[in-house]
Every structure is written in C-alpha cells, then in structure tokens.
Amino acid sequence: MSPLLGCVADDHTGGSDVAAALRRAGMRTVLRFGVPDTDVEIPDCDAVVVALKTRALPVGEAVAQSVRARDWLAARGVERLYVKYCSTFDSTDEGNIGPVVDALAGDGPTLVCPASPEHGRTTYLGHLFVDGVLLAESPMRHHPLTPMTDSNLVRVLGRQTPHPVGLLPLGVVRAGAIREHLDTLAAQGIRHVVVDAAEDADLLAVARATADLPVVSGGAGLAGAIARAATTPGAAAPAALPSGPSVILAGSCSTATLGQLDHALARFPGHRLDPVATPDPADLAGAALAWLDEHFGxxxxxLYSSAAPDRRAAGRAAMGDHTPEVLERTLGLLAERAVELGARRVVVAGGETSGAVTAALGVDQVVVGEEADTGVPWCLTTDDEPIALLLKSGNFGRPDLLVRAAGSP
Structure with missing residues (x-):
C-alpha cells in the first residue's frame, strides 16, 4: 500500500518538524535526507518526508532537487504532495518558496499556509505573526541568510512568482465558505492562495475543505491538520532511545537557541568555534577536534558556532564570506568524530547544521520517534545499533531543551 502523503521539505529541521506533526496525528512516518536514489524504496508507512537543503540554494538548483524528490515520491504511488517550508516563511525576494511551489504545483491552484499556531505562528489578513509580533518586527528581521523585513505574505510571495497571489481571509475560514472562496479565486486566475489561520481549528477546517487538492504547501501546522483529517492513519508506536554518551552541536544563531545554549553551557563543558580567534579553517577544526577528544566521556x-549578530559579523570579517560554510562543515566533522568516540545521542540546533551533521554521518533515512518538544522529534537511524538524532529548528523548544535532550534532567 502506498503512503497517503508525501512531503518535500526545504531543510532538515523542517523535515523533522513536519514528520513530528504527522506522527503525532497518528501517521507512521519515515523521514529521508536528500534526494533518494531511484532504486530506494519506501518502508511500510502512512507518510514519507524527503528533507532537502534547498532553502538557501540558488533557485534553479532548489527547484531541480525538489522536482526530483517529487518524482521519486510519485513513482512510488504517492498521490498527494505537501511542500513544507518554515513557519516564518524564510526566503528572499528571488525565492525559493515561490519557484519551488510553482514547479511542484503545476497549474494549481494551491494553498500557501505557513501558520502553525502551536508554535506561535499565525496569519491574519495575509500578515504573518510570530508569537503575536509581526514577522518584520520579530528576531527574523535579523536572520543572517533570509532576513524577513515584510510581514505581508501576499506581497512577499508576489515578488517570488509571476503568478497571481490571493488571500483566504480568516472570516471566510470561520464562516465555512472556504471552498466557495477558493473556487471564486480560481475562476479569476489566482494561482496561489495565502491562508489565514489563528487556531488549530482553522487549519483543520482548511484541511477538510481542500482534501481534493493534489498539492498544498505550508508549515507543519497544516500538514498535521491534513493528517488528522485523514480517515485511515496507522498507529505510530513509540521507539526507545539508546542509552550512552551525548553530544550537543549548535550552529543556529536564533534567540531561542542562544538561550538554550546558555542553559546547556551552565551544566556541561563547551567549546565555541570562534573565527575571530582562529580564522584559519584547518586550525579551527583541529582545535575543536582536539578539545572533543579531551573532553568526551x-x-x-x-560544541557550537552560534553567536549574537555582532560576533557573527566579526567572525565573517576575520574569516571571509565562506565563514558559514566552514563552520557547518566543521560541526559535521565534530559529529562524525563524536560518534566514532561512542556518542549515541546527537542533539543538533539549526537547519543548516542538521544538514551538515546528517551528511557527515551518512544518515539518509530515520524512523520518527517521540517529540522532546513540540515539533522537535527524536529520529532513530535504522542501523543494528541505532543512533538517536534530535534535529532542532533554531527557534523551537523550551529553554532547557538541549539539557533535557542530552539526558540530564
């Protein structure tokens, strides 16, 4: 039996976030990293998520990888597709959300719904709010790769696609006139429809009214609603976490992650990758690996590269424009070394960091387990002696998440 739903996510933590939402709704969920080879098959499951690293890639490459993932899912009988991006709509004026959705949705129409109320992401009159604050006034305004300076998603998406963008207002959602409104927009040639939602009930209403759309897009909130609206989800059994040493690797510079690091560093020994102190990449990696060898137990x-904006700017000035890539590659090397030393739990903060870690470890498929916090599930490799990975989006999790995940109460 083919999976009920296939999902293409634009980064690894986004993939784990949506996989957690699907599993929580009762779907047995498999998470894959990177575009699968053509001969890779899907285990028995209700949903399969393909997590890419396309959020910050050049548009053409992001579209090509997303299409290949879509085609792989379609070849395995998946008839409904979900395009997953961040609930803060992380993107630039060039994309990649608009171009990817254009390519995967065909002639449309399709939904554009980043709202995830359980994570504090809501939309009203097309404007995205983060914990009650307009997106452009939130910390996302200062994101180093995708600074979000416009809260109006109709306007933001309109700069990324040549196709018309419309709005499904909250009043229409709650009046139960979703389908009629979408049909009217489609008759007007509207290709993409930004969806208002302020509560989980709004998302569930949208999911039920649009069950016939073959392609929809959004954050984990709508995906979870689609899973809840499904009539035949399977049982998602809990999986035991392996015991053994833990390592925390952080590259996210979000406010949430910086606070979580403060908690962790108050409990555990830590080493910061500091491009100002060590601008040579080889020396930076060598010092970090030596520290890990000495302190692992x-x-x-x-081990972290996370820093406040002024320290990030100083690091880039010292090492150059390739600083982010060097830091992510080094964190991947550190993850590989930690596993060689015996780490059984690898806790990672940041989407780009998660991609670097899974690539360095050669992990291409995991079974999605219990959540450590909402939207942050444990992922278990399918080896005979599995490793537990926690891939945390930068903004997610309570302040003590890293401490709890590492196995300390």
Missing part, C-alpha cells in the same frame, strides 16, 4: 559536551 559520560558527561554531555557542547
């Missing part, structure tokens, strides 16, 4: 250890 039963107690969790923390």
């Amino acid at each position: 039963d107690e969790p250890v923390v």
Whole structure:
C-alpha cells in the first residue's frame, strides 16, 4: 500500500518538524535526507518526508532537487504532495518558496499556509505573526541568510512568482465558505492562495475543505491538520532511545537557541568555534577536534558556532564570506568524530547544521520517534545499533531543551 502523503521539505529541521506533526496525528512516518536514489524504496508507512537543503540554494538548483524528490515520491504511488517550508516563511525576494511551489504545483491552484499556531505562528489578513509580533518586527528581521523585513505574505510571495497571489481571509475560514472562496479565486486566475489561520481549528477546517487538492504547501501546522483529517492513519508506536554518551552541536544563531545554549553551557563543558580567534579553517577544526577528544566521556559536551549578530559579523570579517560554510562543515566533522568516540545521542540546533551533521554521518533515512518538544522529534537511524538524532529548528523548544535532550534532567 502506498503512503497517503508525501512531503518535500526545504531543510532538515523542517523535515523533522513536519514528520513530528504527522506522527503525532497518528501517521507512521519515515523521514529521508536528500534526494533518494531511484532504486530506494519506501518502508511500510502512512507518510514519507524527503528533507532537502534547498532553502538557501540558488533557485534553479532548489527547484531541480525538489522536482526530483517529487518524482521519486510519485513513482512510488504517492498521490498527494505537501511542500513544507518554515513557519516564518524564510526566503528572499528571488525565492525559493515561490519557484519551488510553482514547479511542484503545476497549474494549481494551491494553498500557501505557513501558520502553525502551536508554535506561535499565525496569519491574519495575509500578515504573518510570530508569537503575536509581526514577522518584520520579530528576531527574523535579523536572520543572517533570509532576513524577513515584510510581514505581508501576499506581497512577499508576489515578488517570488509571476503568478497571481490571493488571500483566504480568516472570516471566510470561520464562516465555512472556504471552498466557495477558493473556487471564486480560481475562476479569476489566482494561482496561489495565502491562508489565514489563528487556531488549530482553522487549519483543520482548511484541511477538510481542500482534501481534493493534489498539492498544498505550508508549515507543519497544516500538514498535521491534513493528517488528522485523514480517515485511515496507522498507529505510530513509540521507539526507545539508546542509552550512552551525548553530544550537543549548535550552529543556529536564533534567540531561542542562544538561550538554550546558555542553559546547556551552565551544566556541561563547551567549546565555541570562534573565527575571530582562529580564522584559519584547518586550525579551527583541529582545535575543536582536539578539545572533543579531551573532553568526551559520560558527561554531555557542547560544541557550537552560534553567536549574537555582532560576533557573527566579526567572525565573517576575520574569516571571509565562506565563514558559514566552514563552520557547518566543521560541526559535521565534530559529529562524525563524536560518534566514532561512542556518542549515541546527537542533539543538533539549526537547519543548516542538521544538514551538515546528517551528511557527515551518512544518515539518509530515520524512523520518527517521540517529540522532546513540540515539533522537535527524536529520529532513530535504522542501523543494528541505532543512533538517536534530535534535529532542532533554531527557534523551537523550551529553554532547557538541549539539557533535557542530552539526558540530564
């Protein structure tokens, strides 16, 4: 039996976020990293998520990878597709959300719904709010790769696609006139429809009214609603986490992650990758690997490049424009070394960091397990002696998440 739903996510933590939402709704969910080879088959499951690293790629490459993932899912009988991007709509005026949705949705129409009320992301009159604050006034305004300076998603998406963008207002959602409104917009040639939602009930109403759309897009909120609206989800059994040493690797510079690091560094020994102090990439990696070899043991250890905006700017000035790539590659090397030393739990903060870590470890498929926090599930490799990965989006999780995930109460 083919999976009920296939999902293409634009980064690894986004993939784990949506996989957690699907699993929580009762779907047995498999998460894959990167475009699968053509001969890779899907295990028995209700949903399969393909997590790419396309959020910050050049548009053409992001579209090509997304199409290949879509085609792989279609070849395995998946008839309904979900295009997953961040609930803060992380993108530039060039894309990649608009171009990818254009390519995967065909002639449309399709929904554009980043709202995820459980994570504090809501939309009203097309404007995205983060914990009650307009997107352009939130910390996302200062994101180093995709600074979000416009809260109006109709306007933001309109700069990324040549196709008309419309709005499904909250009043229409709650009046139960979703389908009629979408039909009217389609008759007007509207290709993409930004969806208002302020509560989980709004998302469930949208999911039920649009069950016939073959392609929809959004954050984990709508995906979870689609899973809840499905009539034949399977049982998602819990999976035990392996015991053993833990390592925390953080590259996210979000406010949430910086606070979580403060908690972790108050409990565990840590080493910061500092381009100002060590601008040579080889020396930076060598010093970090030596520190890990010396400090790795039963107690969790923390290795991080996360920094406040002024320190990030100083690091780039010292090392150059390739600084982010160097830092991510180094964190991947550290993850590989930690596993060689015996780490059984690898806790990662940041989408780009998660991609670097899974690539360095050669992990291409995991079974999605219980959530450590909402939208942050444990992922278990399918080896005989599995490793547990926690891939945390930068903005997600309570302040003590890293401490709890590393195995310390």
